[in-house]
Amino acid sequence: MMRNWSSRSALPVSARRSGTRRPTAASAAVCAALALSLLAACSADGMSDAAYEGATLEDVPAPEEWREVPPGGEEYDDSPEQPFQDVAASPLSTFASDVDTASYSNLRRQLRDGLSPQGVRIEELVNYFDYDYPAPAPGADDPFTVTTQVADAPWASDHRLAMIGVQATDATPTRAGNNIVFLLDVSGSMSAPDKLPLLAESFSLLVERLGEDDTVSIVTYAGSDEVLADSVPGDRHDELVGILRELRAGGSTAGAAGLQTAYELATENFVEGGNNRVVLATDGDFNVGPYGPDELTELIEQHARTGVYISVLGFGMGNLKDSTMEAIADHGNGNYAYIDTLDEARKVLVDEFDSTMFVVAQDLKLQVEFNPATVARYRLLGYDNRRLADEDFADDTKDAGDVGAGHSVTAFYELVPADGEVGSDDLTYQDVEAGDSDDFLSVRVRYKQPGASESTEVVYPAGADAYTRTPSADFRFASAVAEFGLAVTRSQHAEGADPRRARERAESALGEDRYGLRAEFVSLVDAYERVAG
Known part of the structure; x- marks a missing residue:
């Protein structure tokens, strides 16, 4: 059902609904199962006011040794890194695109607080930054370009490093408007300065970006869910910001009911051809129990298939369930970012609004075929929980990452040059003699138009x-970020990775650095070095 936006407004306190929405028969069982298990063990630990206000890494004194998060406090995906693969046996490498950036800002928070780095995903460190890839021409058949560059690997002089860059068009696919539901965690642990207060200011920035063709609903959850606004026109900025700034934290975490209500509102206010999205903001413990995860996944995927996507914003520390929030965004055709400062909120919700909200290439997968005449072995850096079976590449039922307007996706492969031995198979390069082809590789990309x-x-x-022996500034900087990630994660396959060398290379490749993000990365390496030595 489409509601008339102009007739809706924020609900007065007396009319606000608290857990009164009736689930449909099809979803009642899912909601009931989730409601029993989706109870967060929230921590009251938070960061300092200085962190919320955007203190730089240099402002925070370095501890003498790494601090550790209490056991059971934070959870991260533990997918193993990929070892080197023999081209003769495995000539194909297949993975789903990833435009999430949460790992970088979370690492920044950890280093600022002297915490031992956890949950470092190399591809998210690299993809945090913009690169000067060529954009597709207006009217191009495909909504992205692909570029490649190969140079010597900085940490292994006898290896090569291949950089693959996918650049999406910055043209948004629709002007039909945004139907956005804010799903906000206001449980007791959200009272810390870097949680609910930062959340309210962050979403206020997003509100200022909206207009009369947009509609906003606001759902909160703590002990129960509550609808604070139902399909309010997006140009009523003062009204929406006023609701956000009145939020107070308290109670437990009834996330299941909140999620169900948010999806119901998004469905009722669905905009044909528009951007229909739930934006979940939480400090993170979506503990769904032994059977809940499958039901939660089905609920999220079911709505994604109807065109209602979900993006996730993480806040705070101490009980961050990074792996769960990443999974929610992945299954919901959305993205996952971690907000540690108001500047990061501005980057994600204002500067990158179109990238965050509008999909231009859906289920984008990459499959790289290596030429055994030039490459003997290879390994993909990062994307450890994004790797796909080779046969999944052509299977349109297999979900993959969605790419938003203006997004770029960068991947690095470390290559071991061939020594003249060649395998055979029914593939482009497998029937050639060594030396007959001097290609390094071919990049195949599969994607769907939205919907x-x-x-x-x-x-x-x-x-x-x-x-090239003189790689571009983008290659040098991005490879420095990748090398730092290899060092921080203590990669077993890149023992030569050196944070100091990465810092020097990054500092020499800052380029224009309009927002100072590359310079900040150099400071981040310094912060790591002060503790790691």
Whole structure:
């Protein structure tokens, strides 16, 4: 049912509904199961006011040794890194795109607080930054470009490093308006300065970005869920900001009911051809019990199939369930960011609004085929929980990452040059003699137009001319970020990775650095070095 936006407003206190929405018969069982198990063990620990206000890494004195988060407090995905693969045996490498950036800002928070780094995902460190990839021409058949560059690997002089960059168009696919539901955790642990107060200011920035063609609903959850606004026109900024600034933390965490209510509102106010999205903000403990995760996944995927997506914003520390929040965003065709300062909120919700909200390439997958005439072994850096079976590449029922307007996706492969031995298979490079082809690899990309069920495949070869002894500033900076990630995670396959060398290379490749993010990365390496030595 489409509601008339102009007739709606924020609900007065006396009319606010608290857990009164009746689930549909089809969803009642899911909601009931989740309601029993979706109880957060919230921690009252928080960061200092200085962190919320955006203290720089240099402002925080370095501890003498790493502090540890209490056991059971924070949870991260533990997918193992990929070892080197033999091209003769495994000529294909397949993975889903990833535009999440939560790992970088969470690492920044950890280093600022002297915490031992956890949950470091190399691809999210690299993809946090913008690169000067060429954008698609207006009217291009595909909504993205693919570029490749190959140079020597900084941490292994006899290896090569291949950089693959996918740049999405910055043209948004619709002007039909935004139907956004804010789903906000206001449980007791959210009272810390870097939680609910930062959340309220962050969403106020987003509200200021909206207009008369947009509609906003606000659902909170603590001991129960409550609808504070139902389909309010987006240009009523003062009204919406006033609701946000009145939020107070208290009670337990009834996340299941809140999620169900948010989806119901998004469905009732659905905008055909528009951006229909739930934005979940929480400090993180979506503990769904032994059977709940499957039901939660089905609920989220069911709504994603109807065109209602979910994005996740993490706040605070102490009980951050990073792995759960990443999974929610992945299953819901959304993205996951971690907000540690108001500047980060501005980056995600204002500067990157179109990228966060509007999908231009759905279920984007990459499959790289290596040429055994030039490459003997390879390994993908990062994307450890994004790897796919090779046969999943052409399977349109297999979910993958969605890419928003203006987003870029960068991936690095470390390559071991061939020694002349060649395998064989029914693939582009497998029937050639060593030396007959000097391509390094071919990049195949599959994607769907938003809302489509069938994918399109495009192929981009990387020939010998992709190699350079003088890589671009973007290559040097991005490879420095990747090397730092390898060092922080103590990669077993890159023992030569050195944070000091990464810092020097990054500092020499700052470029224009309009927002100072690359310079901040250099400071982040310094903060790591002060403790790690």
